[in-house]
Amino acid sequence: MREPTAHSPDLFEGLSSVQRSVVEWGQGPLLLLGGPGSGKTEALARRVAHLLLESPSEKFRILVFTYTKRAADAIKDRIEIWAPGRESRLFIGTFHRFAAEVLRLHGSHVGLQPNFRIYASTSDLEGILREALNEVRLQGGEIDEDDARLLPVLHRLRMALIDPSNAPSYVLDVHLRQRIASIYGAYEHCLERANALDIDGVLYHAVRLFQRYPALGKRYRTVYPYWCIDELENANSAQYALLRAMARQGFNDVVAAADPEQSIYAWNGGGPLTIERFIGDFAADIMKLPSSTHVNIDLAFIAKNLLSHVRSKSTPESPTQPVTAGGLGTDASVRVGRLSSEHEEAQVVANDIARRYEAGAGTFAVLARARGLLQLVRDNLDMLQIPSAPAQPRGGFSSAPFAWLSACLELANRRRDLRQLEVLCSAFGEMTGVRLVPDDVIAEAESTHQDFLRKWAEIIVDHEQANLAKRMAEYVLEFLVRKADYTEFVYSARSAFMQLTSSSVWHADTFPGYADDERAWVSQIEPTLGSGAPLEAFLREIRPRPEQEPSGVRLLSIHAAKGMFFDHVYVLGLAEGELPSFVASSLGERRSEIMSEERRICFVAITRALKSLTLTCSQTYGGRARNPSRFLYEMGLPNL
Amino acid sequence: MKLKQIRIRNFRSLVDVTLPLEDTTVLLGENNVGKTAVLDAIKFFLANESRLSGVVHEVHEYDVHLPDETAAPRASEGFTLDATFAESSAGEWPAAVSQGLSGVIQEDPITGIGTVQLRLNCRYTEARRAYMTKTEFLASSGQPLDRNAEDQVSALQRYVPAFYLSALRDAEDAFSGRSPLWGRILRSLDLPEAERRGAQEQMDRLNEDLMKAEPRIRDIRTTLGKTGDVVATGTGERIDVRALPLKLWELLSRAEVVLRGRGNTAFFPLSRHGQGAQSLSVLFLFEAFCKHALELLYEKESTPLLMLEEPEAHLHPHAARALWAQVEQLPGQKIITTHSPYFAQHVPIRSLRILRKRGACTTVHWLPAVAEEPDVPWSEKLDDYISKSSIYEFRRSVEKPSTGTLVIKRKLEDDEYRQLQKRLAHELSINDGLHARLDALERRAAALLTDHQLRKIEACSRRTRGEIFFARCWLLCEGQSEIAILPRFADMLNISLDANGISLIDYQNDGSPGAFAALARALGIPWFMFCDDDDGGKDHMGNIEKSGFTPGEMAFHTRKLPGIHLEGYLVQFFAPELLEIASVLKPGFTAPLVDVLGECKPDYARLLALKLANADPDRVPAFFREILQRCVEVARA
Incomplete structure (x- = not known):
């Protein structure tokens, strides 16, 4: 039975004619080109909504690749407006997340267990590399003392989808060439033994899986007959390879949106080249969206000027309104400030934000190349008591009880995780006053059953009288060691927490952050998972999510800001040696591709602004004199 | 999509049982061997969404298999069902199935055949003081998939809705408005608006006419109407008497099936008919349900899984025999239990699963295809x-x-x-x-049987009314004469062939000894065979040997009659009786006695059996005494 057509006539409202044809696009390949704010993403989102609304009784799913999780959330929200309640028919996420999901489901064909872990931190991966080198040594292989620093080489091999046997021909160093195959092989072997994947291995294995077993791609094409890609210009060659490996046998129902001018990921293998390959491989039709409609006219002007340099043309035009130089006293849409030092720069920017923030002027972002500059602004904002969100929000649980709880679960999942044992011991000490030294636990565990969590709990139970510490340790033994029933463990531990807070043994401020953790647990973690979820899935939910949207003034690197818009944007550090970078600045136009990428980064930064843009530049950075950025001139702004 | 295999562990007598399933699978066995346990296990997990996770109340401690008297059911691992759904060939499942179950379908990367493996475990959980179910999907490597199973389980249940119809069903329940089949058919009916309004008006008119037709009703109505004067009703409406339901759907929900019996002129409600008719009608109700309501309630790609317990209940032999054809054409996949040989005799042997008890445990046997x-x-x-x-x-x-x-x-x-x-x-x-x-x-x-061999054996099962599949031992012999005389010898030894479940099979009539021996081995039925000690007998032995039996197995299972053939052996013991019989059958015969008897097969054997009624057990020839006693031994083991 067909649902009554809940076809909202609004689906086409406010769209240009090009956008409309994108929304109505049926099958076949399409490449949608457009500048910042031209409405590419909006057109893609509504096109997905249109497909969903047109097929109410169908089960097929739509695949939408985005470059960040945040972009995925944004597109999800937009689709939700037009076609609410259909999330189960969508996969919206990064190539990486999709590949990881494929491997959880089908990784057994390339030797992976469904509950593999992904190692992203350098320390984890260095550990694996050390183990691998040891293995090579034990087998009589040759090792150089510098080999402990091979991670970047392995990273590049992974990104280029090179397997161990082919690795030697990709290594320039003659001596390394002889060792790389065995080291890389042992590295893979050690990962496999740890039931883990290096973060670069996710795409690598997914691509191999689809390449080796075409039947799998066929099933995926049945499940996902329509694919969309936002920000195609960011896709690197490994991500593009995944796309090609899945789209065999002439499959070409792919719609991609791209802006070659916003390509700032050339260093990562992305770039205009991917767009060219896409057009060729998929024989894609091309549509172009006219430039931005919602950006302030002066902002549009300077962006256009800079763009003319991106396209290697010249002669900037002047903005209609005079641009203020020197102080930031006025409220013009484009302002340029020249300060004496980065400290003054940060202070002036913070003061200016404070003045407008308190007047409720809208959303604010501070962008800069260097993290140090952002931190300076943050310190100043803190003094002015303006809320701000750092570039990298702190993750995990801050209160001792919840930190202990999550460490217990992590250790139950990986019984010999040293880092989690350290968290466990310190959080438990803070919570109960009973302090165990991790090394003691390890030593005792090594001599018996090698299980850190079990040994830790056994020691507490043996040495403590009936008290909170003993009770908690007994829960660990009962539910995590003997029964592997983490649900009961969480339930018992949390009941104990609640009892302690309600009986006022713990005061509201006994553990900083406890109330927030409690709220996060109840509102975000528990409802997302059913009672039968495996421990590994549960852990993924409680692990920190760095991409949650914070509030207050945003302090962002330019790369992190891509795809976001703010009413008022401050770009700091517009000086030679900062933006453009020192390398680009000193090579100058001799290496035009490097300078072009820098220029595109600047373009991304200035096009984040909806109402006003403030550009600042200090005479010195780190005590060194710097000239104003050439991009200021290229934008047509007065020479400072 | 269809269920291709189930494995049940620690459920009642099913310690570890694996069952491949066909489109129609018939579970067959004596009472109390675990047929119902198989259906109950599938029903418990697949026919009810609420049992897929969390606490379950209907589990009895005896449902968990216990290795011995002292074992505690609460300490055990609980019971587990592994269900494997698989494509027969790549691309069999409709796209909607691949799409709806994309999170759990595993794929043979080489053949492209899709499978879904579901594991359900139910065990006692101390912390909740109750039995709890846990559901997992498995990767092709057998490890649990790392994902939350619940949404995919309910999707799976929409594509493979499971239904259970039992022998003890009652047509009155099955056809009530609350029944899962009839009630849902009625509820799914969707009258066009114009018709609905018209029918409602007619109903109201009819009600009015009825009320007016009989003066007493009119009076009662007026009297009751006074209530409205005293108690103010919300809408100001007066109280009314209705002969017909107020709303059309209520009338529809009372729709019932009436049936006119043979030779009868009046219709009766189904519940007034015999139990056999009731049973049958419930079966056809399922067919009607699949045709009219399944797609509305589930998906158009759904394949119903019907568990049917003893469909032959209350049916006379001919009806039981005819039932197979009816059941086979029911839509979807069927799992049927039976202990009716009448029903079983028409079931293709490849669809049979024979359940047997070894000690406290159930074993399952079937004929492998490869x-x-x-x-x-x-x-x-x-x-x-x-x-x-x-x-x-x-x-x-x-x-x-x-x-x-x-x-x-x-x-x-x-x-x-x-x-x-x-x-x-x-x-x-x-x-x-x-x-x-x-x-x-x-x-x-x-030992694999060809279709041709199977057809011959199936002819035998039809003639013996399927009882051979319920046997605990087969004794294979050459022909009708052996079949005629053996029950007498058993009788003389005070051995009841029926009580011991021993079936005599004359292999020459119905196939070849090798085919029967291979089938017996596949179905786990102990067997013995004897034949003449002549060229024919040698061929029969050779035929068995070629079915993959080793010399050791041959020595255990087969015997040659001392004295060349049956007549030759019998005359050594019953010469006077046989002489008398020969002169009755061939008066004035001149040829040697053995030859005359050979010409009078199998009549002479029947007459000899008659003559030996109440004869002394000592007179049973040693060869038959030994072979019958061995049959009894294995049948009782």
């Missing part, structure tokens, strides 16, 4: 040979591609087996255990 051996080394030389022949199939292992499973689809001829050994010569020379494994595989393949 012989398989895993972990056989792969080589191009081997591939070159088997890929050209339709007898073989080689499934390369994904995890260990240098090996695979060798599948043989029929008995190999001698030169075919030699070829196979030659292609594996190198591997045989370096792999110690391979030789023995290959020989065993060849013997298993030799």
Whole structure:
């Protein structure tokens, strides 16, 4: 039975004619080109909504690749407006997340267990590399003392989808060439033994899986007959390879949106080249969206000027309104400030934000190349008591009880995780006053059953009288060691927490952050998972999510800001040696591709602004004199 | 999508039972061997969403299999059901199934065949003081998939809705407005608006006419109407009397089935008919449900899974026999339990699953369609040979591609087996255990029955009314004379063939001894065979040997009659009786007695059996005494 057509006539409202044809696009390949704010993403989102609304009784799913999780959330929200309640028919996420999901489901064909872990931190991966080198040594292989620093080489091999046997021909160093195959092989072997994947291995294995077993791609094409890609210009060659490996046998129902001018990921293998390959491989039709409609006219002007340099043309035009130089006293849409030092720069920017923030002027972002500059602004904002969100929000649980709880679960999942044992011991000490030294636990565990969590709990139970510490340790033994029933463990531990807070043994401020953790647990973690979820899935939910949207003034690197818009944007550090970078600045136009990428980064930064843009530049950075950025001139702004 | 295999562990008497399933599968066995337990296990997990996770209340402590008296059900691992859904060939499942279950479908990366493996476990959880169910989907490697199973389980249940109809069903319940079949058909009816309004008006008019037709009703109505004067009703409406329901859907929900019996002129409600008619009607109700309501309530790609318990209940033999054809054409996949030989006699042997009890545990037996051996080394030389022949199939292992499973689809001829050994010569020379494994595989393949052989055996099962499948021992003999005399000898020894479940099968009439022996082995039925000590007998022995039996097995299972043939042996013991019988059957005969008897088969044996009524047990010839006693021993084991 067909649902009554809940076809909202609004689906086409406010769209240009090009956008409309994108929304109505049926099958076949399409490449949608457009500048910042031209409405590419909006057109893609509504096109997905249109497909969903047109097929109410169908089960097929739509695949939408985005470059960040945040972009995925944004597109999800937009689709939700037009076609609410259909999330189960969508996969919206990064190539990486999709590949990881494929491997959880089908990784057994390339030797992976469904509950593999992904190692992203350098320390984890260095550990694996050390183990691998040891293995090579034990087998009589040759090792150089510098080999402990091979991670970047392995990273590049992974990104280029090179397997161990082919690795030697990709290594320039003659001596390394002889060792790389065995080291890389042992590295893979050690990962496999740890039931883990290096973060670069996710795409690598997914691509191999689809390449080796075409039947799998066929099933995926049945499940996902329509694919969309936002920000195609960011896709690197490994991500593009995944796309090609899945789209065999002439499959070409792919719609991609791209802006070659916003390509700032050339260093990562992305770039205009991917767009060219896409057009060729998929024989894609091309549509172009006219430039931005919602950006302030002066902002549009300077962006256009800079763009003319991106396209290697010249002669900037002047903005209609005079641009203020020197102080930031006025409220013009484009302002340029020249300060004496980065400290003054940060202070002036913070003061200016404070003045407008308190007047409720809208959303604010501070962008800069260097993290140090952002931190300076943050310190100043803190003094002015303006809320701000750092570039990298702190993750995990801050209160001792919840930190202990999550460490217990992590250790139950990986019984010999040293880092989690350290968290466990310190959080438990803070919570109960009973302090165990991790090394003691390890030593005792090594001599018996090698299980850190079990040994830790056994020691507490043996040495403590009936008290909170003993009770908690007994829960660990009962539910995590003997029964592997983490649900009961969480339930018992949390009941104990609640009892302690309600009986006022713990005061509201006994553990900083406890109330927030409690709220996060109840509102975000528990409802997302059913009672039968495996421990590994549960852990993924409680692990920190760095991409949650914070509030207050945003302090962002330019790369992190891509795809976001703010009413008022401050770009700091517009000086030679900062933006453009020192390398680009000193090579100058001799290496035009490097300078072009820098220029595109600047373009991304200035096009984040909806109402006003403030550009600042200090005479010195780190005590060194710097000239104003050439991009200021290229934008047509007065020479400072 | 269809359920291709189930494995049940620790559920009542099912300690560890694996059952491959066909489109229609018939579970057969004596009472109390675990047929119902199989259905209950599937029903428990698949026919009810609420049991897929969390606390379940209907589990009884006795549902968990206990190894001994002292074992505590609460401390056990609980019981587990593994259900495997699989495509028969790549692309069998409609796109909607692939899409709806994309999170759990596993794929053979080489053949592209999709499977879904579901594992359900129910065990006692101390913290909740109750039995709890846990549901997991498995990867093709057998490890649990790392995801939350619940949404995919309910999707799976929409594509494979499970229904259960029991022997003890009651048509009155089945056809009530609340019934899962009838009630849902009625609720799914969707009258066009105009018709609905018209019918409602007619109903109201009819009600009005009825009320007016009888003066007393009119009076009652007026009297009751006074209530409205005293108690103010919300809308100001007066109280009314209705003969017909107020709303149309209520009328519809009372719709019932009426049936006119043979020779009867009046219709009666179904519940007034005999139980046999009721049972049958419920079966057809299921068919109607699938046709009219399934797609509305589930998906258009849904394949119903029907569990049918003893459909033959309350039916007379002919109806029970006719039932198979009806059941077979029901939509979807069917799992049926029965202990009616009448029903079983028409079931194809490949669809039978025979359940038997070994001690406290249930075992299941069936006729394999192919012989398989895993972990056989792969080589191009081997591939070159088997890929050209339709007898073989080689499934390369994904995890260990240098090996695979060798599948043989029929008995190999001698030169075919030699070829196979030659292609594996190198591997045989370096792999110690391979030789023995290959020989065993060849013997298993030799026991595979051709469709032609099966048809002959099926003819026998039809003639013996299917009882051979319920037997605890088969005694294979050449012909009708043996069948005529053996029950008498058993009688003289005070052995009841029926009580011991011993079936006599005259193999020459219905097939070949080898086919029966192979079937007996596949179905786990102990068997013995005896034959004449002549050229014919030698052929029969050879026929069994070729079905993959070793000399040791031959010595255990088979015997040759001392004295060339039955007549020759019997005259050694019953000369006076046989002489008398011969003169009745062939008055004035001149030929030797043995030859005359040979011409009078099997009548002489029947007459001898009559003559030996109440004869002394000592008179049973030693050969038959031994073979009958051995039958009894194995049947009772």
